[in-house]
Amino acid sequence: MTVRRFHAEIGTALVTGAVGATAAIGATSLGYGWEESGPQPGYFPFYVGLILIAASIWNLVSAVAAHRQASADASAGGEAEEPFLGREHLDRIGRFMGAMVVFVIATLFLGIYVGSTGYIAYSAWRQGKYRPISALAMGAGFAVSLYVIFEVIFRIPLLKGPIEPLLGIY
């Protein structure tokens, strides 16, 4: 599967347009007109939302125009549209994103220390081809330095899970 630039442009323009629409609709419930003391709270977001919708439509139209031009060029024997993301790229991004999402979920349940130890160890082991024991040491080393920098030096508590209290760390 490959993603073409055209698809990405269209998708992004649609999403930014939707953001604008959401804001404008949200603002209407606050009132976007005038009252005694000046503009109502929804005034600013409403009009900014409208501008965002307009700019997104412009981008949408110019992406379609660029796509038409490129297809015309391609059928005339010219250069075809550049591929945006190849299979290989998507694979790499997907794997990296996947590990990152698992890390975030693990962090929410187990805390930042356990989450980052596992995440770094896993990635060093699977992608870095380190031996499991040295990969684990890297993860643990990272978590310990986080602890020292944040909790000991700067006294900023980080997110902890159910395991830290068992080790006597609060």
Place this chain on the structure above:
Amino acid sequence: MGNFDLLMQGFGVAITPMHLLLMVAGVLMGLVVGVLPGLGAPNGVSLLIPLTFSLDPTSAIILLSSMYWGALFGGSTTSILFNIPGEPSSVATTFDGYPMARSGESTRALTLAFMSAGIGALTGVIVITLLAGWASNFALRFGAPEYFAVYFLAFAAFIGMGSAAPMKTLVALTTGLLLSTVGMDTITGSVRLTFGYSELLSGISFLVVVIGLFGIGELLSTVQEGLRFRGVASRIDLRDVLKTIAELPRYWATSARSALIGIWMGITPGGPTAASFMSYGIARSASRKGKAFGTGRPEGIIAPETADHSAGSCAMLPMLALGVPSSATAAVMMGGLMIWGLTPGPMLFATQPDFVWGLIASMYVSNLIGVVLVLATVPMFAALLRIPFAVIGPMIVAICFVGAYTVSNSTFDLWLVLLFGLVGYLFSKLDYPIAPLVLAMVLGHKAENAFHQSMVLSDGSLGIFFANPLVSTIMAVGIALLVVPKVLAFGSRFRRRIPVE
């Protein structure tokens, strides 16, 4: 008191053992951040801001600005040694820096870059010193309409002068403005655009957004490319350093021209990245015969580096005097200022002279420290890039999420980082500029406040933005910046001559 006396007083503030230590620490952290992919100056500063809450504002700003200088230096190091720009603003340095390093002259290339960077930064700081008093006096005449006009000018400049498509810049800007309106509204006290999520009541922190956009977004781009570091040996030979310094005066014209470009782009919201490309392009078209550009010409290193750093330091002036930052990093620092309880703008000069002049004085000192430190530690930092990405990548990810969590101890922010990471990646792939989004998020509240107050003053007439010569001039300049660059065919032809890779 004249500017000079104030500056001397500033040196008294800046040169204390504690502050010198902070400068060294800041520059070193900046170097790390500048060298590593995925960590750049804007999100490096964002990550550090929560740690500065325990410091007094002067120490905090000295630490943050030193980190900024360090990041600028670090970005040039990887451009030259690895052909990987550590910072967007050091892309232009790769064109001639990497070829020169490949041909065995890495010490010469690095020295040229660092010395030019130092010269650029010092010129920038001198300009700030000279203009600071005047700029703040000028800004004291500003009322709400004038402030709104200045914000309008900043936004217009991004749209008109940026290298991206104007409508894409507009999308980035308005998205930032909308994000800034989420949560409790300070003027009317009403809750806006939270759509029932209690996590959004306190608003979306721009720090979290910056960490996602710049940190995770940039990492995703790095991952997609698949990292191949082909580094050049990076031993620094002191004799070569001295020889290169002796060679510098020959290029005074390039240096002077580039510094001027940097100053202009730094004070107007062009930013360091645009400045370095522009300066490279001009140096190339102005050069006399000789070795071709792109093959390791000294001017090809001097021009972008000088402009990059003079723009970087000049960006502090509009931030301090007007409260309008002209680069993403300056925007983040200004957000920090507001978190520490300071209001950027002309009153800052009157009420916090120690802070302002301490910062300006520290810029002289920490840039000197930066040049020396970077020359001494380049081999060490270059070694960071030899750590396999499978190890360093996840560590950077973890640091980004930890940093986002420390902003307000909210787990909701972790999801926001993930979301904005994707946004940042897509935006940079599709040539949507990110800096305007950050700028708009930081300025959104102030712009809306100024607009609201002006409307109250004028009873709802937009005519107030053209009511007196000062505000009309600013608005006119803003409109001109918006329209003129894109209309002039010359402008577009000129930009096309600047190579973009």
